Amino acid sequence: MSEGIDGRYHDEDERGFLSSYDPHVFAPAAVTVDVVALTIREGLPHVLLARRAAHPQRGLWALPGGFVRAQDSEAGPADPDLPDAALRVLAEKTPMPAEIHLEQLGTYGALDRDPRMRVISVAYMVFAPDLPDPGTGRDISEAAWVPWTTKEETAFDHARVLDDAVERARSKLEYTSLATAFLPPTFTITALRGVYEAIWGRALHAANFHRKILATPGFVEDTSELADRGGSGGGRRARLYRAGEAALLHPPLLRGAQ
Amino acid sequence: MSEGIDGRYHDEDERGFLSSYDPHVFAPAAVTVDVVALTIREGLPHVLLARRAAHPQRGLWALPGGFVRAQDSEAGPADPDLPDAALRVLAEKTPMPAEIHLEQLGTYGALDRDPRMRVISVAYMVFAPDLPDPGTGRDISEAAWVPWTTKEETAFDHARVLDDAVERARSKLEYTSLATAFLPPTFTITALRGVYEAIWGRALHAANFHRKILATPGFVEDTSELADRGGSGGGRRARLYRAGEAALLHPPLLRGAQ
């Protein structure tokens, strides 16, 4: 074992060391979580945004977010892990189904990204099927599903976070079965194609898409059921599928091609 | 503008709000950066590890890391952004060339991942060409390039971080020009294939790999130079290439196939 960089502790045992620790000395930055919750409404991707109810940047649209509860406090019990914190701050804006796809996007910590102090923000993404509009009750600040192409001003660096999320979503559709996270438990191939078309922003060849999905092992599983209606203006009733076991797609569905 | 959730601030202007802020109230977690620096030595991937010089877990291998400097202090000036902090803690272990590929891996914040206190760790990845062994001078704790398959015990949750880094590296070779980051400024196609073989852990077809690389626009650029020697036991001298402009590969080099 090597000599310590800092001589102060090298003669103590670990127990003694731990009991002498003052977290505040090493805790000069605040940690928040921000959530980019995405869904598809009427063929267009939407993101859940909330009006900031407090300073700074009060009144601007912002991603649902909040401070990580590092330990038990009067605000509530500690968040066991960062995903728990993300789900907690999201639930403060709108109710979410139990089974929800959550993944980390990245962490943003530039010195000047928050005017109050040094804030390190861990951003998460949520992919959800179409959900009701958030309530606007007394303990709920105004929140809404907003098209992700919105030109309205957003707080802090949330525009950049949203851009990163969009690119991540577009890319993950190619290589993973993520698209099913935007759909209800059973869905048609056409609905799945609608997810791709909404996120990638371009039309896909229906017939070839259909075959490609069925040729990708584990992407979807056949429920021998049919959808209720064959379309608004008539049409054959589509077969219903559910999400398969595969998380990664082999082969991938590349967006470079048609 | 909506009414604030917390009524305390809704009558103050933003300037007055900011001046009343006490960061310590909202700063109950420490933030660190940890760096997974990868290189390839003799055909095998290696990671830079350092023996922990201080408690806790003194003496165990750990990723290079340290606390983010959230503001100016006696330790030094504030880190302007998280990548600056990552490069700083890496440079404390071994010198690095100026041009180095750095990217964020993810953030780890489970309640019990550090016995001292709540520590949120932002992990970064560095991809480097083969570098000299780290010095072991008086201000430098013992550090070394260790094969990434090491069975030695590592501190905290660093084994999981390393696993995530390995999977990220394997995956990014498929879709990006990342492999060139492991090589010196000019290199042969065979050396590039060596990177893929080392990271993916399997042999690739030399002739087809060669053509596939040259058929991928922007991956490599021809320098009309030849490598010095054609191999240890004789052999034709290989053409030298440098990294091209493309960051994403179209088409990708999938590892599913041969």
Add this chain to the structure above:
DNA sequence: CCAAAAGTGTTTCTAATACACCCATGT
């Protein structure tokens, strides 16, 4: 000359694409 590594030619096979066409359902 022989071995070793770089690089090219060519055949074979698989998969993506385009487009024609049939099926099932609502109006």
Add this chain to the structure above:
DNA sequence: ACATGGGTGTATTAGAAACACTTTTGG
């Protein structure tokens, strides 16, 4: 009947893989 959307058949084409072969170098 006809429009609409679901789904299949099939010819063409592009790309991946396998393997034979040539080129260039060191011993």
